Amino acid sequence: MLEVFLAFLKLGLTSFGGPVAHLGYFRSEFVERRQWLDDRSYTDLVALCQFLPGPASSQVGMALGMKRAGWPGALAAWVGFTLPSAALLILFAFGVTRWAAFAQSGAVHGLKVVAVAVVAQAVMGMGRSLCPDRLRAAVAIAAAALVLWVPSAFTQIIAMALGALIGRLALRLPTGAVPVAEHEGIGNKRTGAALLAIFVVLLFALPALAAAWQSPMWLLAAEFYRAGSLVFGGGHVVLPLLQSAVVPPGLVSNDVFLAGYGAAQAVPGPLFTFAAYLGAVLPQPMLAWGGWGSALGLLGAIFLPAFLLVIGALPFWQSLRQRPGVQQAMAGVNAAVVGVLLAAMYDPVWTSAIHSRADFALALLAFGLLVFARWSPVWVVLLAALAGWSGVV
Template identity: 50%
Template sequence: MTEPREPKSALAIFLLFLRLGLTSFGGPVAHLGFFHNEFVKRRQWLSDQAYGEVVALCQMLPGPASSQVGLTVGYLRGGYPGAVAAWVGFTLPAALIMALFASGLALWPEASAGGWVVGLKLFVIAVVAQAVWQMAGNLCPDRPRRTIAVLVAAFLLFAGSVWMQALALIVAGVAGVCLSLPSDKTGGDLGVAIRTRKPLVFFAVFAVLLVLAFLPWQAGSFAAIAAELYRAGALVFGGGHVVLPWLEEGFVGSGAMSADTFLAGYGVAQAMPGPLFSFSAFLGGVEGGWPGALVAVLAVFLPGSLLVFAGLPLWQYVRSHSLARSALAGVNAGVVGLLISALYDPVWVSGVTSPASVGFALIVWIALALWRVPVWLLAMLSGLVGMWVF
């Protein structure tokens, strides 16, 4: 197999991904559709099989899958400069908007207590409920995996700290191996040659930074912001929605910000194009202004990027071993349980305060799941209606 021909300049890759970052609404699943249309059908940078291999690898790694796919496409087309250009272009628009939103709240703190925030919180309930429904259908197709998901959810509702979440996912992976859970095996080769000889170096950097992220840092410092976001990016399987309970524990549970502010930012992030992990710019911006936003964005995306570069040469091994695939199937089922627990706390308990709020959340969910109203439009409508109703 050979590398894609006609390597592109970093500037060309940046401009292409900037356009995608400005127009790719709808979350990670929609992003993968945009990428397939752009890079497989339109430009023919990758074959269907090669693109499927890239997606499968990124789905098995912690971090934001759609951003990792974009990073990989940029790397395969333009090397490391192409990878950086792809990530910056795709992430920059949403990150800037979220940082601006954080600056606005700093100038007008009372804005986070208005009725529009209530509407956004109820919108988040509908979004997370829909994510649970879709992910359960894809990741828990049989009784053993549904059982794992329910048990993880029940366990985390009893003891939902970050450490317990990591432990629950590890146990779910062990259960997957013990139960020999079935997992689809992809066929053929990636379709492109990966010429890096540095997978162990990238993994070593990832591991060292993860150890440093668990050290005690001064609250509110840039190091503490970076550590919190790096942990989330390194340990979250399943993408943007699953990062919610991890970040809530670190920023709301620690008292760094109120639950209202946190969920308002999360609701606005749903309306943005590009990766949902750009929510990190809001969190860092609230705590540390523009420098904090930059630190937060770099920290949350860094671990997934390091694992992509470490994982590409090792992908052939992982995809060909049934035990590894069974463990990943168990972890994916555990991720569904993690999201179920997050749907209750903090999302439900923070947003639902009356029968009217339950009714509003149901209407939003119907609009999202049955009427297929675009997520970005529904977020804006929820905020506007919340101003009048609540």
Template identity: 60%
Template sequence: MRNSFLEVLLVFLRLGLTSFGGPVAHLGYFREEFVERRRWLDEKSYADLVALGQFLPGPASSQVGFALGVLRAGLPGGAAAWIGFTIPSAVIMLLAAHGVGALAGGAGAGLLHGLKLVAVAVVAQAVWGMANSLCPDRPRATLAVLTTVFVLLLPSALTQIGVILGASAGLALYRNADTGAPDAVLPVRVPRRSALSSLVLFVLLLAGLPLLAAMTGAHGMAVIDAFYRAGSLVFGGGHVVLPLLEQAMVPTGWISADGFLAGYGVVQAVPGPLFTFAAFLGAAQSMPPNGITGGLLALLAVFLPGILLMYGMLPFWDALRRRPAARAALLGVNAAVVGILAAALFQPIWTSTIRTPLDFSIALLAFASLVLWRVPAWLVVVATGIAGIAAAML
């Protein structure tokens, strides 16, 4: 079974069933499994894969998992790694999408509100942690603050795209900084022709899907376009996809704000990648294709750009990562995504959820549980859901 599709699939399926805690925790699980236990690669090579995952837009832990699968068994191994790591949480989120509509009153409404309060705590935790690590100095903190202001005052998907692109101001802010390129050489061998084809396909889909959606007027094509675009522009981890998906789903009426936040609360309690939130949204949307078909379309569309970019960049990363301009640009982009996430924390999450002192108290306790007391996220979700039910019954 060595170097086989099945070997990779089974290893990542186990990780997909047990990897709680979000992208950073996932990378820790991967390191323990593939560097220390199985020795598929050494420490420096693994660190280089993680650096590439952080450099590219998309779900970093899933991209690193895909690259590990490619390292072990080529492109089929990459597919096996993605399937194994993603399917468990995707199935749970598809099932959750069918249950949210039943939470209409009484205890159900309380549970729904509790899940929204979890979303407040989780996003606040993400902003807190990312600000500490990605905005440690005045220039980057300033860039994050200005990004938050722009996104709040000019709320649209175009604004979010514009500030991400504009965050290449990192080129000017850090052109003389030592950003510390690593010395490792990636052991993954991908044919350059295949890699270039992957990059070309990424660009063609990013440019062509909006045109196809406009020309056909088909809702299914609009869903694929929205989720593919979101997956193409997410830097900084799974939480940052929240504002992009909210802009695509809620103002258009595809899903209610309550349903959106409830699904985001549920995904915190499941193992595997946060991007499987897309399966929930695609399945729970009000217009067909929804259900399982819509969930699978959204799931594939949101993951595809990150996979195409990872596969396409593997042969070229050693050269690119040594360019100071590229590393400096990444510093600026990372600071900007902190600002985007901070804006999402206020609108729509805070404004649609925190309405009473009790709401604030429950959300604050959930935040403290995550940040101060290091309670596992799934347990915080369960406890906050119970608190929401209790509050509704008072």
């Protein structure tokens, strides 16, 4: 367990660049250097975690820890990989909340502007890989239009469900047997079925229990659990789901929300640790668990579905991935997810950040540096914050 924790702590401190980069770091560390598993087994784990909702890189880490040291290893892998970025974002949140002028400063405005470039890069990359044909491109555009027309978390779920239905009925994908990995599965199907059942029960039970207890904090935990259950296609998709949970009710302002999202690009590790930032910036009446307690509680709530799904699905993965209907439905969901993120790029990201030609120029510069110059997001975020602080925008 200690070996797993230290290995993932090193990666949590150094893994910049988003989920794709994380998977590359994992392969170098655990396949090539430590030789915990072979290439085929690792590729199979990556395929599973890209198929499931949730943060793919974190789920791969959980599965690797599970293979190495059982249940304690899965927990150690998650803590080691998540702790550094979560701690940094919580500290940033305390700065935003304790110095009110900082939330209105030029540096924070620069962080909001760079968020436009980051989300645009994510939409472009996901669109290329997840919408390669006309049908899936049409699904993405329709999903974006629907979410912009009726903006709500429920509409986002409807868009994904319609994407799954269209994919299942109309999409045709290449067929072929998927090779079985050398180290296939973890645990037995009975345990896996129990974990998947717990995932479904919590998805419906948490909102009901929160409403029965009249607890705003538990209701928010239920919203974050649902967000973690519905994120397909990459960590950036969590943006519209969390925004709809905290901004419309007035718990967090759009400025503070987008400032944290911009800061999340400058820290290593998974983007889902943005949930810890939101927990720490909640208003005082909501902080019944304390600032750190609320941050860690919501962090656990958004990651719990990922843990239940990946460990529960592993024993069933080989047979599940062979079914054409499942593959078609998931391809439709992924196309709809691109549309949901496209809608979020306009509202709230664009509408809250771009107020002048200078703002748009800085966003274009950041986009060019990310996409064409291939700068690290860390340097692009720091450049945007400096431009805002100096009064350029």
